[in-house]
Amino acid sequence: DWTMPEFIPEAVARIREQVGDEEVILGLSGGVDSSVAAALIHRAIGDQLTCVFVDNGLLRLNEAQQVMATFARHLGMRVIHVDASERFLQALAGVTDPEAKRKIIGRVFVEVFQEEATKRPNARWLAQGTIYPDVIESAGSKTKKAHTIKSHHNVGGLPETLNLKLLEPLRELFKDEVRELGIALGLPHEMVYRHPFPGPGLGVRILGEVKREYAEILRQADAIFIDELRAADWYDKVSQAFAVFLPVKSVGVMGDGRTYEYVIALRAVQTQDFMTAHWAELPHALLGRVANRIINEVRGVNRVVYDISGKPPATIEWE
Ligand code: XMP
Numbered sequence: 001d002w003t004m005p006e007f008i009p010e011a012v013a014r015i016r017e018q019v020g021d022e023e024v025i026l027g028l029s030g031g032v033d034s035s036v037a038a039a040l041i042h043r044a045i046g047d048q049l050t051c052v053f054v055d056n057g058l059l060r061l062n063e064a065q066q067v068m069a070t071f072a073r074h075l076g077m078r079v080i081h082v083d084a085s086e087r088f089l090q091a092l093a094g095v096t097d098p099e100a101k102r103k104i105i106g107r108v109f110v111e112v113f114q115e116e117a118t119k120r121p122n123a124r125w126l127a128q129g130t131i132y133p134d135v136i137e138s139a140g141s142k143t144k145k146a147h148t149i150k151s152h153h154n155v156g157g158l159p160e161t162l163n164l165k166l167l168e169p170l171r172e173l174f175k176d177e178v179r180e181l182g183i184a185l186g187l188p189h190e191m192v193y194r195h196p197f198p199g200p201g202l203g204v205r206i207l208g209e210v211k212r213e214y215a216e217i218l219r220q221a222d223a224i225f226i227d228e229l230r231a232a233d234w235y236d237k238v239s240q241a242f243a244v245f246l247p248v249k250s251v252g253v254m255g256d257g258r259t260y261e262y263v264i265a266l267r268a269v270q271t272q273d274f275m276t277a278h279w280a281e282l283p284h285a286l287l288g289r290v291a292n293r294i295i296n297e298v299r300g301v302n303r304v305v306y307d308i309s310g311k312p313p314a315t316i317e318w319e
Helices: 004-019 032-048 063-074 085-092 098-118 132-147 175-184 212-231 284-297
Strands: 023-027 049-055 078-083 123-127 165-167 240-254 257-270 301-306
Touching (some): 004 175, 032 049, 032 063, 085 098, 240 301
Parallel strands (some): 023 123, 257 301
16 A cells, blocks of 8 residues: 555656656546556656547547646646547447447557557657556456456557557556545646546447537537536536437427427446446436536437436446
């Protein structure tokens, strides 16, 4: 067990010793682990670190701007922002199977990252935010593969073909230690205590085929939900909360007119380990405010439902 004031100088010394004067690249996702790894490595070697942030078109509202504001402007890090949204959406066109979607998103990410890596021929290291539970899980996964329900695709998992040495300064830390470290390194509380967000992003929260139009609707609905959760002090009381886009239309009424528009489902769960989960008993008034705002503010949606399924038998994500 580490306390972070002891850990930082030791980790910084170790990174400097490992890396020397060589260049490092890191795939920044905006999630807690890659963010903390980036901040720690930057503390150690400054501009020898280049972060690559890939916008796959499946991020939450204003995510790219927030990542650039925090890392590039506030922390002064070198971050390359790659807008690859068109490429991801084209690769996903016509694809409806959830596992096929995950594989495509994972594959295109690796391609885009590799292209960026090739533009930095002096890079010798690939940094990743691997934490202790990931190390355990991947050690076990060789025998437990048959039990995998969803193949997980993260910013990690880059192939060895990159021919880079691996730098993984969080390998010994548990999640709560990573969060403590993030705070000690000056990352905003909001970033360090974020709910987990899946690697394939909104790609697995838009059921069936992914379209730009659907992603735009979902982004707005999701932002309203998260906004209201924070305002009501519920964000930190749930383990994960998000909106899901259902590509079905139902009939509604507005003024004298009949509407025929899409459905948004809201999901909020409480869990210790994400292996099992309970749906969160959010106050009805809060759910009502969220539904009203989504229907009034997001064009294309006329119905909002709340998911009251536990895991098992449902999973947390809808795909
Ligand atoms: P499920 O839906 O399997 O989700 O109950 C459990 C947790 O895993 C996250 N999740 C993913 N994370 N890549 C990820 O990085 C993925 O493909 C993926 N699928 C699910 C999910 O958000 C929840 O926290």
